[in-house]
Amino acid sequence: MSAARDAILGRIRAALGDAPAEAPVPRSFRRAGTADRAALIAGFAEKASAYRVRVELCGAAEVAATAARLLGERGHVRLAVPAGLPAGFAPEGFDLVPDEGLDRATLSAVDGVITACACAIAQTGTIVLDHGAGQGRRALTLLPDYHLCIVEAGRIVDLVPEAVARMEPAVKAGRPLTFISGPSATSDIELSRVEGVHGPRTLDVIVVRDA
Amino acid sequence: MSTDTPVHEGPGILVERPFPAAARDALKDAQLRRNIGKATTTIRAKRRNAVAEMPDWEALRDAGYAIKRDALRRLDENLLKLDASVTAAGGTVHWARDGAEANRIVGDILAGHGAEEVLKIKSLTTDETGLNGALEARGIDAIETDLAEVIVQKGGDRSSHILVPAIHRNRAEIRAIFKRELPDTDDLTDDPKALTAAARRYLREKFMTVPCAVSGANFAVAETGSVAIFESEGNGRMCLTLPRVLITVMGIEKVVPRWDDMAAFLQLLPRSSTAERMNPYNSVWSGTRAGEGPEEFHLVLLDNGRTAVLADEAARDTLNCIRCSACLNICPVYERTGGRAYGSTYPGPIGAILTPQLDPSAEAATLPFASSLCGACYEVCPVKIDIPRILVHLRSKANAAKGTTGEALAMAAMARVFGSERLYALAQRAVAVGQRPFVRDGQIRALPGPLAGWTAMRDLAPVPKQSFRGWWAERKR
Amino acid sequence: MKISLFIGCFNDTLFPDTGRAVVEVLERLGHAVDFPLAQTCCGQMHNNSGYGADATALMRRHLDVFDGAETVVCPSSSCVVTVRQAYPRLAAATGDAALLDRARALAGRTFEFAEFLVKKLGLEDVGAYYPHRVTYHSTCNSLRGLGLGDAALKLLRGVRGLDLVELPGAEQCCGFGGTFAVKNAETSIAMLTDKLAAIRGTGAEVCTAVDNSCLMHIAGGLSRERSGRRTLHLAEILNSVEGSMAS
Numbered sequence: 014m015s016a017a018r019d020a021i022l023g024r025i026r027a028a029l030g031d032a033p034a035e036a037p038v039p040r041s042f043r044r045a046g047t048a049d050r051a052a053l054i055a056g057f058a059e060k061a062s063a064y065r066v067r068v069e070l071c072g073a074a075e076v077a078a079t080a081a082r083l084l085g086e087r088g089h090v091r092l093a094v095p096a097g098l099p100a101g102f103a104p105e106g107f108d109l110v111p112d113e114g115l116d117r118a119t120l121s122a123v124d125g126v127i128t129a130c131a132c133a134i135a136q137t138g139t140i141v142l143d144h145g146a147g148q149g150r151r152a153l154t155l156l157p158d159y160h161l162c163i164v165e166a167g168r169i170v171d172l173v174p175e176a177v178a179r180m181e182p183a184v185k186a187g188r189p190l191t192f193i194s195g196p197s198a199t200s201d202i203e204l205s206r207v208e209g210v211h212g213p214r215t216l217d218v219i220v221v222r223d224a
Numbered sequence: 225m226s227t228d229t230p231v232h233e234g235p236g237i238l239v240e241r242p243f244p245a246a247a248r249d250a251l252k253d254a255q256l257r258r259n260i261g262k263a264t265t266t267i268r269a270k271r272r273n274a275v276a277e278m279p280d281w282e283a284l285r286d287a288g289y290a291i292k293r294d295a296l297r298r299l300d301e302n303l304l305k306l307d308a309s310v311t312a313a314g315g316t317v318h319w320a321r322d323g324a325e326a327n328r329i330v331g332d333i334l335a336g337h338g339a340e341e342v343l344k345i346k347s348l349t350t351d352e353t354g355l356n357g358a359l360e361a362r363g364i365d366a367i368e369t370d371l372a373e374v375i376v377q378k379g380g381d382r383s384s385h386i387l388v389p390a391i392h393r394n395r396a397e398i399r400a401i402f403k404r405e406l407p408d409t410d411d412l413t414d415d416p417k418a419l420t421a422a423a424r425r426y427l428r429e430k431f432m433t434v435p436c437a438v439s440g441a442n443f444a445v446a447e448t449g450s451v452a453i454f455e456s457e458g459n460g461r462m463c464l465t466l467p468r469v470l471i472t473v474m475g476i477e478k479v480v481p482r483w484d485d486m487a488a489f490l491q492l493l494p495r496s497s498t499a500e501r502m503n504p505y506n507s508v509w510s511g512t513r514a515g516e517g518p519e520e521f522h523l524v525l526l527d528n529g530r531t532a533v534l535a536d537e538a539a540r541d542t543l544n545c546i547r548c549s550a551c552l553n554i555c556p557v558y559e560r561t562g563g564r565a566y567g568s569t570y571p572g573p574i575g576a577i578l579t580p581q582l583d584p585s586a587e588a589a590t591l592p593f594a595s596s597l598c599g600a601c602y603e604v605c606p607v608k609i610d611i612p613r614i615l616v617h618l619r620s621k622a623n624a625a626k627g628t629t630g631e632a633l634a635m636a637a638m639a640r641v642f643g644s645e646r647l648y649a650l651a652q653r654a655v656a657v658g659q660r661p662f663v664r665d666g667q668i669r670a671l672p673g674p675l676a677g678w679t680a681m682r683d684l685a686p687v688p689k690q691s692f693r694g695w696w697a698e699r700k701r
Numbered sequence: 702m703k704i705s706l707f708i709g710c711f712n713d714t715l716f717p718d719t720g721r722a723v724v725e726v727l728e729r730l731g732h733a734v735d736f737p738l739a740q741t742c743c744g745q746m747h748n749n750s751g752y753g754a755d756a757t758a759l760m761r762r763h764l765d766v767f768d769g770a771e772t773v774v775c776p777s778s779s780c781v782v783t784v785r786q787a788y789p790r791l792a793a794a795t796g797d798a799a800l801l802d803r804a805r806a807l808a809g810r811t812f813e814f815a816e817f818l819v820k821k822l823g824l825e826d827v828g829a830y831y832p833h834r835v836t837y838h839s840t841c842n843s844l845r846g847l848g849l850g851d852a853a854l855k856l857l858r859g860v861r862g863l864d865l866v867e868l869p870g871a872e873q874c875c876g877f878g879g880t881f882a883v884k885n886a887e888t889s890i891a892m893l894t895d896k897l898a899a900i901r902g903t904g905a906e907v908c909t910a911v912d913n914s915c916l917m918h919i920a921g922g923l924s925r926e927r928s929g930r931r932t933l934h935l936a937e938i939l940n941s942v943e944g945s946m947a948s
Contacts, residue, residue, distance in 0.1 A: 017226060017318075017319040017320060017321050017325065018307075018319040020226075020319075020321055021303075021319050021321060021476065021525070021527045021531065022300050022303070022304070024228070024527065024531035024532075024534075024535075025299050025300045025303075025476075025531055025534065026300055027531075027535070028531050028532070028534040028535035029297065029299070029300075029534065029535075032297060032537070034297065035290065035293045035294040035297045036290070037290075038287060038290040038291050038294055039283070039286050039287055039290055040287050040487075040488075041280075041283045041286070041287070042280040042283040042284045042287055042487075042488065042491075043279075043280045043283075044487075060501060063501075064504070114515075117432055117466070118432075121428075121432070134502075136501070137501040137502040138501065138502070139501075139502045144516065150515065150516045150517075151461065151464075151465040151507075151516060151517060152465050152466060155458065155461050155462065155465055173487060173490050173491050173502075174487035174491075177483070177484060177486050177487040177490065178484070178487070181483055181484070184445075184448050184450055184483050184508065184510070185448055185483070187313055187510045187511065187513065188510075188513075189507065189508060189509040189510070189513065189516065189517065190506075190507070190508040190509075191461070191505065191506070191507055191508075192490075192502065192505065192506035192507075192508075193504065193505060194500070194501070194502035194503065194504050194505075195504050196504065197456065197457055197458035197504050197505065198456050198457070198504050199371045199372075199420055199456055199457045200388065200456070200498070201370070201371040201372035201375070201388055201389075201390055201391075201457075202371070202375075202390075202393075202395055202398055202416040202419055202420065203259070203262070203263075203394060203395055203416065204262070204263050204266050204267065204388070204391070205416045207416050207417050207420040209420075209424075210371060210420055210423075210424055210456075210457035210458055210459065211369075211424060211427065211428070211431070211457055211458035211459050211461070211462050212457075212458030212461055212504070212505065213458075243885065244884065244885050244886075244887065244888075247885065247887060247888050248887050251887050251888065251891050556873055556874045556876070556892050557885075557888055557892075560888055560891040560892060561888060592751075593880075593881065593884050593885065594885055594888070595878065595881065596841070596874050596876060596877060596878025596879075596881045596882075596889070596892070597749060597841070597878055597879075597881070598841035598845070598874035598878070599841050599842075599845035599846060600841070600845065600872075600874070602845075603845055613790070616748065616749060616751060616787075618751075619749075619750060619751025620751040620752070620753045621751075622751060623750075623751045623752060632752070635746075635747055635750065635752045635755055636752075636755060638742075638746075638747075638755075639744075639747060639752070639755035639758060639759060641741075642710065642741040642742040642744075642759055642762075643741070643758065643759070643762060644741075645738065645739050645740075645741060648710070648741040648742075652713070652714050655714065667924055674883055675883060677882070677883045677884070677886025677887075677889075678882060678883055678886065678921070679921075680886055680887075680890065681886075681890045681893070681894075681921075681922065681925060682890070682893070682918065682921030682922050682924075682925060683920075683921045683924035683925055684917070684921055685715070685917070685920065685921075685924075687714060687715055688715070688716075688717055688718075690717060691713050691714055691717055692708050692712060692713040692714075692716075692717035692719075692720035692721065693708075693713055693736070693738060694717070695717055695720070695721055696720075696724075696736050696738075697738075
């Protein structure tokens, strides 16, 4: 193994020789946006909707009721929930199954999953999970066919670089990240978009205005 | 024995025919022309819109270019740092000098687990090395999980596009392949939704049961040991999350120094590739993690000719490529011939510069000439690879490798004529006289030898009796 | 302004009327035009075809001819791109710093004809009259190499009597590409076929551009079609005035 490593490193060093150092990397692209909270919420909602995500807005006190209404409309009853999901996010009157090492078959069989997120991006309508408290391990938001994600408005950033900066501590702590922009989709057949290939076929988002 | 030169164990990089011959067949296929034309036109328009809403697109391209240049300039450092950080995160790093060595490493790991099947996320790099064939020879069945790759694999076919490999197939053809190859497809219609659902059913069972997976990588971050996969369908997430063993094979040029570098690429790649603001899923992981994802993670760092590209300063930017496929979609040659005419994992403009650097054959050396140098590829490239400039450079290398050909002699003779005002003026008059046997009704309709290609479909106006310099001299008198 | 004409071997030999039109338009506008007779070929074909050493020799020659010129104007976008982009690279590759300086300097004062009229002289109406339906093909070298933008279109809009129709897919290559048209003749023709269909669709009598190489390619296809449609370099349209025998 180290023979291959030494050989490749040797080739690289021979290839580069005494090539001059590169100029400093220009990073003059936008690093942070200027939108206020209302604009961030509106921007995120617009961009997420473009992926046919259903986006609902509510106040902090109304999350559970809004979730209950959405789930009721979808006809979902049995939902997996991660450890650390804020109490106010859990709708009443549903069969909530805490993820304490649920097996794959169980995860595939629930109607859906409810999670929070680490961050969301207005520019692209993306939600970012760092799989910490309230978000669960990666399989939790992958195997169920429906994902309801609750986004606190204070977690919405304007631009992608802001999300990258915000996620830096999680990455440095070795946590995985999942960027989710709409339900899973393919355009492999004649470029016609089909939603729901392997990940959740439906993604709903509740944005909590004042959280 | 591992070698200094690329070794591919399959048809990934195997240019079997000169481009003009391969293109001739492709150009005859009206169905292919229609499918590819429709696809490239659609995605071009979509990309234009996705880019137009970014006021800082050019600044992003500049950053993308500079990050890649800088990462390559310190490639040894970055790879060592990546090796250390992945290892610290619980992963195992392997180095492979060529494709055969990478295939052997992957095969050994899988054999060590007694694997008979392995899940695969679409990976150009393992297509390049011919991994699937190498595993098959060891009795391991590689199961492609990207929808297009399923279509290609089950159709016994070869990819025609980096991003949408089955773009040459229409829904009727895909239905026929699925009815033949997938279970429970008796009532399958040609609706893309139904076709997708059939693939989902077939793959779901595989995701739930197969314990090993192989992926490529879009990026790896040296400082954090993170690997990133950009995808749309969720097959990537399945393979990265559910199996017990994950093996990632990545070209050494995919490493970037810092996590912050992803701020540029998370914007450049999706808009250039699927032409979306963001593709549905981007996964980032570092090594292994208790209670979450694979228990065993292997990262295979592949050279396979990349260091030779690095050594050629005039072609080094080839390694900037992030495999977005924007250059394919904009290329007028690709649009007419499709990807398979390029005989390589890497088709289109990027293939025309990358393939001949990975495959030293005379056939591959025809690829840099498969371009009108229109420059559209450079304009859309998110990492600013000046593909036309590199094409010209590789043309020079191809000519030099061929030595003294008739063409080289003709070019030298013309250079001599252009080197002297007197010879040049004489030649102008000689052409005006020499063309006479070919002029019919004021046009040249047929030419001999290498120029016959011109008059196959095009007339040529004859050379006028008086040149411009003749007119100028007369006027001055 | 003292203008030195860089004609390009292609125009000199095959399209002398284009050169004549450039001279006459510039003189009509009150400029003195000089034609250094020692010029031959800039080396574009050699460079693009992968014969860099031959191209470098021709570059040295071209620099000798035009080093002393104040402003160089050329009616061929691809020749101008060769001087602007290939020359500095070829010169840099020799390691000769003085040569690189000369190449950069000439690159900075060589202009394509339409570019010169619109961007340097600030003109859009040069007093031309051309009562025909015309469509404009933006050559790849003018569009992407020079960044000509809509300079040629502005000039065409300034021509009296001219009915300008937009060419769909104008940014697409016509398939010429120098030796590409011969080495990959079938692909080149497939590209040309689509370009001809687009031209046909406009109903234009004339397709114009700022480069006779692309126009020769398009004209070769139009001639085979027997449609009567033809090509004409922009300079020749701009040189058509009332009472002239504009063709």
